[in-house]
Amino acid sequence: MSTNTPAGRQSPQVYRRRRIVVLIGLLAVIIAIVLIIVRPGSSQGGEGGAGASPSTEPTSAPETTSIPTEPTAADGDPCAPEKVVVEAITDKSSYEPGEQPQLSVTITNVGKNVCVLNAGTAAQVFTITSGTETYWTSTDCQVDAIDAEVSLTPGTPVSSSVPIIWDRTRSTPETCSGARETVPAGGASYHLAVTVDGFESAEQRQFLLY
Known part of the structure; x- marks a missing residue:
């Protein structure tokens, strides 16, 4: 081969x-x-490696402190108008001839803190009207009026200890020492409004005289 x-x-x-x-x-x-x-030699996400990508974790925003626009209420502060409810009270809604209405007031603190107001007779004003006419005001002939500072606990109503008796007559400062005119009756409608330390009752109390 x-x-x-x-x-x-x-x-x-x-x-x-x-x-x-x-x-x-x-x-x-x-x-x-x-x-x-x-x-x-490069490291993605490794510490100290060349070409390491920057951290993409979100950074939290700095905390901000809110500045109160109104002072915070504290126990013992004077009562604020929006924190007090004043209610005019009568013992009946209608009165027969000869019956005299008993007038009183209830005050309620609807806020969250104990507040203080003047609930003495010197700071109370009871007014009875009918239509556009004012018939009687408690301060026209008031005597021995006193001041009385009261602490109102939230949600606890405070009422008059002794009611005011209205003798069904007209009042003016000029009629305190003499006879006064009896107001119309026979089913006439009247309204009671009350103010305590400048706080006025939200609603008037209606009643009838016969």
Whole structure:
């Protein structure tokens, strides 16, 4: 058998060597591409690594302190108008001939703190009207009026200890020492309003005289 290689054709060893060289070249190219992508030595999210991405965690906004626009109420402060409810009271809604209405007042603190007001007779004004006419006012002929500071506990009504008796007559400062005129009756409608230390009753109390 002849071992000579035909003219123009390389031996198998030569082809194998060429294939190995080509494979080595391809492997070198792949390694180079991987190194470019991975970039050894860089650390994503690692501490101190070159090219580390900045933190994306949200930072909390600084706390703000609200400034109160009104002073906070405290126990023992004077009562505020919106914290006091004054109610005019009569013992009946209608009175037969000869019966005299008994007038009183109830004060309620609707706030959250104990407040103070003057609930003495010197600070109380009872007024009886009918239509547009004023028939009687408690201060027209008042005697021995006193001041009395009262602490109102929230939600606890305070009422007159002794009612005022109305004798069904007209009053003026000029009629305190003489006889006074009797007001109309026969089913006439009257209204009672009360003011205590400048706080006025939200509603008037209606009653009838016969």
